[in-house]
Amino acid sequence: xxxxxxxxxxxxxxxxxxxxxxxxxxxxxxxGANGSGKSSILEAIGVLSAAMTDRVNTVSLxxxxxxxxxxxxxxxxFLSIEKESKTVDFSVGWKLAGHDYEYMxxxxxxxxxDSWKYFAESVTCDGASVYGxxxxxxAQLNNKIGYFTISEALSASEYSTAAKxxxxxxxxxxxxxxxxxTVADPIQTNPIGLNGGRLAEAIQDLLHEEGEDAMFGSMxxxxxxxxxxxxxxxxxxKPKKTILNPGVPTTQEIIEFRDKYLKDTASFxxxxxxxxxxxxxFMLSLxxxxxxxxxxxxxxxxxxxxxxxxxxxxxxxxxxxxxxNKTVFMTTHNPLVLDGLDLSNxxxxxxxxxxxxxxxxxxxxxxxxxxxxxxxxxxSRLWINGVLGGVPELL
Amino acid sequence: xxxxxxxxxxxxxxxLVLKAVIDKITGKENRYLPLQPEPDMLGRxxxxxxxxxxxxxxxxxxGMLMQEIQPSIDAIVIQMDGDVVRKEKEVHCRCExxxxxxxxxxxxxxxxxxxxxxxxxxxxxxxxDEGIPAMIDHLKSVLxxxxxxxDMAHIAITIPCDSTDAWVVAAYDGLDDIEMFQDPWDxxxxxxxxxxxxxxxxxxxxxxxxxxxSGKVAECWNTVTEKCRSAEILEKEVRRILM
Numbered sequence: 001x002x003x004x005x006x007x008x009x010x011x012x013x014x015x016x017x018x019x020x021x022x023x024x025x026x027x028x029x030x031x032g033a034n035g036s037g038k039s040s041i042l043e044a045i046g047v048l049s050a051a052m053t054d055r056v057n058t059v060s061l062x063x064x065x066x067x068x069x070x071x072x073x074x075x076x077x078f079l080s081i082e083k084e085s086k087t088v089d090f091s092v093g094w095k096l097a098g099h100d101y102e103y104m105x106x107x108x109x110x111x112x113x114d115s116w117k118y119f120a121e122s123v124t125c126d127g128a129s130v131y132g133x134x135x136x137x138x139a140q141l142n143n144k145i146g147y148f149t150i151s152e153a154l155s156a157s158e159y160s161t162a163a164k165x166x167x168x169x170x171x172x173x174x175x176x177x178x179x180x181x182t183v184a185d186p187i188q189t190n191p192i193g194l195n196g197g198r199l200a201e202a203i204q205d206l207l208h209e210e211g212e213d214a215m216f217g218s219m220x221x222x223x224x225x226x227x228x229x230x231x232x233x234x235x236x237x238k239p240k241k242t243i244l245n246p247g248v249p250t251t252q253e254i255i256e257f258r259d260k261y262l263k264d265t266a267s268f269x270x271x272x273x274x275x276x277x278x279x280x281x282f283m284l285s286l287x288x289x290x291x292x293x294x295x296x297x298x299x300x301x302x303x304x305x306x307x308x309x310x311x312x313x314x315x316x317x318x319x320x321x322x323x324x325n326k327t328v329f330m331t332t333h334n335p336l337v338l339d340g341l342d343l344s345n346x347x348x349x350x351x352x353x354x355x356x357x358x359x360x361x362x363x364x365x366x367x368x369x370x371x372x373x374x375x376x377x378x379x380s381r382l383w384i385n386g387v388l389g390g391v392p393e394l395l
Numbered sequence: 396x397x398x399x400x401x402x403x404x405x406x407x408x409x410x411l412v413l414k415a416v417i418d419k420i421t422g423k424e425n426r427y428l429p430l431q432p433e434p435d436m437l438g439r440x441x442x443x444x445x446x447x448x449x450x451x452x453x454x455x456x457x458g459m460l461m462q463e464i465q466p467s468i469d470a471i472v473i474q475m476d477g478d479v480v481r482k483e484k485e486v487h488c489r490c491e492x493x494x495x496x497x498x499x500x501x502x503x504x505x506x507x508x509x510x511x512x513x514x515x516x517x518x519x520x521x522x523x524d525e526g527i528p529a530m531i532d533h534l535k536s537v538l539x540x541x542x543x544x545x546d547m548a549h550i551a552i553t554i555p556c557d558s559t560d561a562w563v564v565a566a567y568d569g570l571d572d573i574e575m576f577q578d579p580w581d582x583x584x585x586x587x588x589x590x591x592x593x594x595x596x597x598x599x600x601x602x603x604x605x606x607x608x609s610g611k612v613a614e615c616w617n618t619v620t621e622k623c624r625s626a627e628i629l630e631k632e633v634r635r636i637l638m
């Protein structure tokens with residue numbers, strides 16, 4: 001079966017996303033001013049994922065890293081809207097094994113408990129209806145549960161493949177203390193928590209040997225160490241007094257680094273390592289770990305990374321995402337991340353988010369010609385110069 | 396599909412006025428890209444009139460910038476206030492009456508003499524006629540010199556006289572000959588604590604205040620174009636490049 005590929009996402013009436021639609025690639029980078037709606041897009045995809053493959057309530061949203069709002073604030077509340085829509089609407093289209101599929105749903109936000117209700121949902125294959133229900137359907141169905149994964153009409157394997165691909169979606173926001181292992185991840189998922197919990201275990205899964213070569217996932221260890229240029233090696237082991245102060249809280253497994261400027265006996269753990277190294281390991285583990293979601297988001301991709309490191313990691317990370325047939329949605333405020341993106345590859349797409357006069361978020365894909373990039377006009381410069389959009393207007 | 400318009404302006408308050416006015420002239424909401432002031436990572440252009448002039452000088456091929464990115468930029472509007480003509484010596488560096496051994500050798504803003512206040516230009520410069528049209532023509536030609544290799548079909552230059560503040564006064568007060576009035580900000584708008592009920596904070600041109608002013612300028616645009624030759628020219632230019 002050929003690999004699943006998303007084709008289009010539409011979001012209506014959700015927070016500041018009054019009417020947004022875009023065609024994603026494998027690597028989707030969103031840039032925009034603070035408050036321009038980047039994180040709302042990641043969250044909307046989280047709601048869509050939960051709605052399609054499970055249900056939408058506090059627990060399912062938290063599990064996906066969606067910020068919980070009060071019920072009223074999930075719906076668009078713009079001054080310009082005279083008559084509020086009853087529902088929040090989502091749709092996602094994808095291609096799988098030569099066929100085009102689309103899932104659509106219309107939901108009402110919670111009123112008396114924390115569950116969103118399904119007003120209507122439908123599935124099409126190559127434009128033909130495969131499944132559909134609405135609150136006008138004669139059969140009384142549970143309107144708090146999505147039927148994509150339980151309807152008999154959708155029992156074929158292509159639907160379970162799609163459900164697995166979209167359903168595992170989560171918004172990752174790594175945080176330094178969790179990556180260091182000193183605090184527990186509030187949303188621990190397998191293999192890595194949304195804040196970076198159990199990173200050591202995920203790394204352990206990726207470390208192996210191929211012939212005489214040490215590997216980290218599909219990367220040669222020496223290529224990996226180019227990204228963590230102060231380290232001569234890293235591995236995963238049990239915490240020991242010799243490498244970690246006994247007063248420091250720790251996890252069962254820890255990452256152990258060797259610094260190329262220090263004696264071999266002077267190993268240390270993720271607790272003492274530069275946080276940049278932990279973020280690099282986190283990103284690439286997500287990209288390469290077979291149990292990590294096929295579709296996920298990273299809010300603030302560049303966090304804690306030197307701009308040049310962020311550029312290089314963006315380049316390697318994008319390559320791995322494409323090799324693994326995954327889909328990632330990420331936000332960044334670091335211009336050099338853009339220089340790590342090969343926009344001539346249609347799988348890598350750059351989007352700007354801006355607010356229009358009414359405050360509605362507008363999403364646009366930005367494409368830049370090779371000719372311009374070759375003329376000493378890197379994407380970072382074009383972004384900062386304001387030519388791409390996605391910048392605060394008045395600062 | 397919204398038109399995409401790049402704005403090269405002296406400051407954020409000018410940007411706000413231009414946005415509101417261009418939407419008014421075109422009769423629809425456009426998308427704006429603030430290209431200047433000082434968006435560059437190195438901050439090399441600076442803001443104000445010097446920033447605008449440097450941007451025109453240093454930007455390599457605006458045509459390419461406009462065409463090689465999708466969504467492409469449909470037009471660029473460049474703004475410099477008319478008061479520069481009466482206040483700044485550098486814009487007269489290349490004028491007929493200027494006698495200087497550095498004339499024509501360096502870009503005026505990079506001239507060593509100007510940097511050490513030894514610029515021999517005397518103001519008012521006698522090379523031009525008096526009056527608003529001459530003021531506008533001169534500054535326009537100063538900027539056009541830097542754009543000589545550009546296709547101007549989608550590039551407009553606007554020279555609000557004495558500044559965009561004059562358009563605000565025209566909109567609120569409907570004064571005749573407001574363009575001849577020097578420093579309308581200090582002498583009219585910021586003279587008291589309130590201007591037409593809107594709080595004005597001394598020398599500080601706040602963008603919040605200008606959001607309100609720009610709405611009024613757009614609302615009263617017909618009056619503004621009647622009172623201000625520079626506004627009338629902008630309207631023609633916007634129609635030329637966008638409609």
